Amino acid sequence: MLKNKKNIKFIIVTFLLAILCSFLIEIIVWNKSLLTKNKTYNAKIVELHDIEKKEGWYKTTTDEAYIILEIQDGYIDKLQFKYKAEKNFDWIMYYKNNNNETQKIIQKSSILINEATRKLNTKIKTLKIEFKSSDIKIQNIRIKNSITLNSSRLLFMVILITTLIILIKFRDYFRKNLEKTFLVIAGTTGLLLIIVSPKMVYTAWDDQIHLKRAYTLFSTKESNFSQALQILESKIEVSSDNFQTREEQQTFYKELNKIHRQTRDYKIQINNYSPKYNQIVYLPFFIGFRIADILDLNFTTGFILAKLFNLICYIIIMYYAIKIATSLKKIIFVIALLVSNLFLATQFSYDPTITASLILALSLFIKMLEQKEINNKYLIAFILAVIWASLPKAVYCPVLLLALFIPNNKFKTKKQALIIKGLILFITLLLVSTFILPFFLGSVGGDSRGGNTNASAQLSLILHNPFRYCKTLIKFFIIYGPEQFFGKNTLVGVAYLYPYIEMGIDFIYIGSFIFLMYASFTSKMDKEILTNKIKFILFIMLVGIWLLVVTAMYLSFTEVGLNTINGVQSRYFIFALLPILLILLPTTNKNKEKEKNPLPLIFIPFLILMFVILLFIFKGKGI
Numbered sequence: 001m002l003k004n005k006k007n008i009k010f011i012i013v014t015f016l017l018a019i020l021c022s023f024l025i026e027i028i029v030w031n032k033s034l035l036t037k038n039k040t041y042n043a044k045i046v047e048l049h050d051i052e053k054k055e056g057w058y059k060t061t062t063d064e065a066y067i068i069l070e071i072q073d074g075y076i077d078k079l080q081f082k083y084k085a086e087k088n089f090d091w092i093m094y095y096k097n098n099n100n101e102t103q104k105i106i107q108k109s110s111i112l113i114n115e116a117t118r119k120l121n122t123k124i125k126t127l128k129i130e131f132k133s134s135d136i137k138i139q140n141i142r143i144k145n146s147i148t149l150n151s152s153r154l155l156f157m158v159i160l161i162t163t164l165i166i167l168i169k170f171r172d173y174f175r176k177n178l179e180k181t182f183l184v185i186a187g188t189t190g191l192l193l194i195i196v197s198p199k200m201v202y203t204a205w206d207d208q209i210h211l212k213r214a215y216t217l218f219s220t221k222e223s224n225f226s227q228a229l230q231i232l233e234s235k236i237e238v239s240s241d242n243f244q245t246r247e248e249q250q251t252f253y254k255e256l257n258k259i260h261r262q263t264r265d266y267k268i269q270i271n272n273y274s275p276k277y278n279q280i281v282y283l284p285f286f287i288g289f290r291i292a293d294i295l296d297l298n299f300t301t302g303f304i305l306a307k308l309f310n311l312i313c314y315i316i317i318m319y320y321a322i323k324i325a326t327s328l329k330k331i332i333f334v335i336a337l338l339v340s341n342l343f344l345a346t347q348f349s350y351d352p353t354i355t356a357s358l359i360l361a362l363s364l365f366i367k368m369l370e371q372k373e374i375n376n377k378y379l380i381a382f383i384l385a386v387i388w389a390s391l392p393k394a395v396y397c398p399v400l401l402l403a404l405f406i407p408n409n410k411f412k413t414k415k416q417a418l419i420i421k422g423l424i425l426f427i428t429l430l431l432v433s434t435f436i437l438p439f440f441l442g443s444v445g446g447d448s449r450g451g452n453t454n455a456s457a458q459l460s461l462i463l464h465n466p467f468r469y470c471k472t473l474i475k476f477f478i479i480y481g482p483e484q485f486f487g488k489n490t491l492v493g494v495a496y497l498y499p500y501i502e503m504g505i506d507f508i509y510i511g512s513f514i515f516l517m518y519a520s521f522t523s524k525m526d527k528e529i530l531t532n533k534i535k536f537i538l539f540i541m542l543v544g545i546w547l548l549v550v551t552a553m554y555l556s557f558t559e560v561g562l563n564t565i566n567g568v569q570s571r572y573f574i575f576a577l578l579p580i581l582l583i584l585l586p587t588t589n590k591n592k593e594k595e596k597n598p599l600p601l602i603f604i605p606f607l608i609l610m611f612v613i614l615l616f617i618f619k620g621k622g623i
Contacts (some may be wrong), residue, residue: 007170014165015158022157026149033121034077037145043069043079045141046126057084057137066130071143074125078144078245080117084137087111093118094128107244112231112255117144117247150246152196152617159188160610167602175597178333179323183315185337186345189609190311193346196616197497199253199300201232204347204495205569208233211348214285214306216270225268228260228299253300260299278392278434281350284309307346310353314345317356317385321363324378326370327526328363328578330519330597335359335577337605338512339612340493344571347495351571354389358399358575361385365402366582369529374410379403379420383427393572394435395548398541400428405537435552455555462554468563469554476550476565485580486513489570494612500619501612508608515604520581522598527587538579545576 027035050065051058058067079093093105109116131138163184167174174181201208212233216223231238243249288309292302318336325332335341336359345352364382368374382403390397403424411417462469484490491512494501501508549572550565557567 010169011162011166014169015162018158018161018165021161022154023149025157026154027147030150030153031147033075034145034147037073037075037077038147040142040144040146041072043141043143044072046070051138057139060131060134060136060138062134063132064130065134065136066128067138067141069127069129069141069143071124071127073145075123075145076120076127076143077146078117078119078247079127079129079141080115080144080247081141082115082139083109084114085109085111085133086135087133089131089133089136091116091132092130093120094130095120095122095124095126098123110238110243110252112238113243113248113251115248115251117245119245150617152246155192155195156610156613156617159192163188163606164603167606171599171602174602175599178329178597178601179319181602182322182333182336183319185606185609186311186315186318186342189606189613190315190342190346191308192613193342193616194304194307194311196613197346198249199256199303200238201348202235202238203497204344204349205571207348208235210282210285210350213279214282214348215289216268217279217282217286218276219270222267222269224265226260226266226299227263228256230266230268231256231259257298257300281353281388281392284313284353285348307348310348310350311345314341314352314356317353317360320381321356321360324360324367325363326367327523327529328366328582330523330601331516331578331581332359332363333601334516334519334605335574337609338491338516338574339508339609340489340491340571340574342609343494343497343612349571350392351574354393354396355571355575357385357389358396359578361389361399361402362575362578362582365406366529368403368406368410369534370526371410373412374406383424387427387431390431391434394431395545395552396575397428397431397435398544398548400424400431402537402541405534435548453557454560457560458555458558461561462551472554472563472565473547473550475563476568477546480568481546484568484570484573485576487570490574490577491516492612493570497616501615503619504611504615508612511604511608515600515608516577516581519601520585523585525582525585525587527589530582530585530587535583538583542576542579542583546573549573 045067047066047068048058049067050062051060051067053059088108088110091107091109093103093107095103097103105118107116107118166184167181174184197203201211211229212225215229216225230236243252285306288306289302291297292299292305297305318332322329322332322336336356341352341355361382364378364385368378368382371378383400386397386400390400401424404421406417408414408417411420488505488509492501492505492508498505550568553567554565558565
């Protein structure tokens with residue numbers, strides 16, 4: 001497609017027109033109410049209560065201090081003021097709406113920044129601001145009714161218009177090359193997700209832990225770790241509630257950049273003597289951080305780069321999983337573009353690259369079954385993919401055992417088959433040992449985050465009460481199993497940013513589920529390849545992995561003696577969608593005709609992801 005000069009010109013022109021249209025939409029649609037009120041002015045103060053003016057600042061003297069402002073022209077878009085405080089503080093805005101009803105809006109402000117900005121976008125005559133703390137200094141209270149270009153909205157519109165037109169124009173090409181379609185969709189939506197997501201942690205599961213491990217990778221005793229990183233990692237005074245608008249977020253990021261530059265040589269003790277092999281999955285993040293350090297980029301840029309390299313790693317692995325597959329292309333394509341996978345790939349999480357590696361391994365396994373003779377490159381890639389996924393989480397190593405069921409006649413000789421399968425069995429046992437031995441040796445404690453957890457005590461409980469544990473497993477699977485394999489968090493999980501898309505979560509989930517089923521059950525699987533024996537082996541593999549996962553969580557994250565299992569999350573089983581669907585799919589006689597991918601396949605995943613991002617933008621700050 002890109003080899004044709006006309007196509008390149010079309011893409012460039014489309015991109016430029018998309019930029020022009022986006023600017024027009026931003027001004028005419030989103031700033032429509034400001035076109036005739038485009039000005040910023042100092043607010044007129046008509047009343048002060050328990051506030052004294054000193055040295056150009058208004059200082060509160062009680063926790064019931066308030067200011068009343070008179071609003072020119074009876075309209076306010078944004079309220080801004082500078083402040084100084086010794087701790088985070090609450091403040092409340094009161095105003096009357098068109099029905100003469102008093103509206104009360106409770107706000108929070110952080111000591112990490114010194115300017116508050118709140119969007120009201122309403123018609124009011126007077127505004128009362130009450131401060132719930134003394135010794136707060138306020139200055140430069142302004143009403144901002146000026147046209148503001150929102151970079152997130154602009155980028156969203158540019159990507160939406162450009163990508164949609166390109167997908168429509170070259171639809172036949174993209175239908176035939178799903179791996180290229182995946183590159184376009186995952187690349188554009190993934191980059192957009194990174195940009196619109198908060199530049200802080202506590203947005204995805206355990207991302208504060210992953211941030212620290214990624215930044216200090218290869219360090220054993222001590223490492224550079226600035227105060228900016230410590231602020232994020234420890235969540236000191238950091239909460240999205242304290243940064244309500246884009247202006248406040250940008251101010252916070254500038255402050256982080258300043259703190260990082262001033263304290264980048266600070267050292268912290270790591271005391272991390274655990275083997276580094278299980279942290280190699282942090283390498284993409286580490287590369288991003290190191291490039292930012294070498295180029296002397298600011299902290300938030302390094303933060304974005306680290307996420308970007310993780311996204312690139314995920315995209316590359318999934319690209320080859322789709323490219324290599326024949327009959328599985330549609331299924332892998334849809335799984336690869338699930339909201340949960342793309343979201344986690346743009347956060348501090350190694351789960352998406354693990355998921356991608358396992359899906360690549362399954363794609364390679366089916367490919368090797370389809371071949372008359374084993375391709376050594378595919379076999380090596382299969383082994384490496386499973387090792388990548390199993391080093392941090394050895395519970396996934398049973399996937400490696402699938403290679404034992406490749407018929408011996410696909411190898412050059414029976415001797416070669418036995419040697420290779422013996423090596424695979426040895427590697428599997430080695431990976432299993434990294435999971436089992438620490439528990440038996442008592443070197444695994446409980447949950448480092450607290451609680452009455454003790455791995456050794458739990459292991460003793462299982463060994464002495466096996467039937468009780470079996471009962472717990474069965475009960476747990478009946479209650480939570482379906483949700484873990486096909487629930488909302490599996491298909492559209494966005495961790496702690498769930499409130500951003502809460503209003504559309506059911507629609508997104510139902511749409512994703514239906515489309516996944518459609519892509520799966522319209523795929524044609526050869527019954528000579530996907531035999532009942534292979535389906536049974538996949539089933540046993542899934543059961544084994546599920547048992548390992550829940551047992552690991554029972555040992556490490558569940559309080560001793562509980563009759564349930566804590567810590568088991570759906571993200572651990574996203575990869576399982578592929579083998580489950582393979583087990584459920586009907587098979588047919590070998591069909592030599594190349595299957596034509598339906599047109600909706602290249603549009604629906606993109607539109608679902610863009611809808612989620614749109615909700616992020618609207619439910620985020622500063623809209």
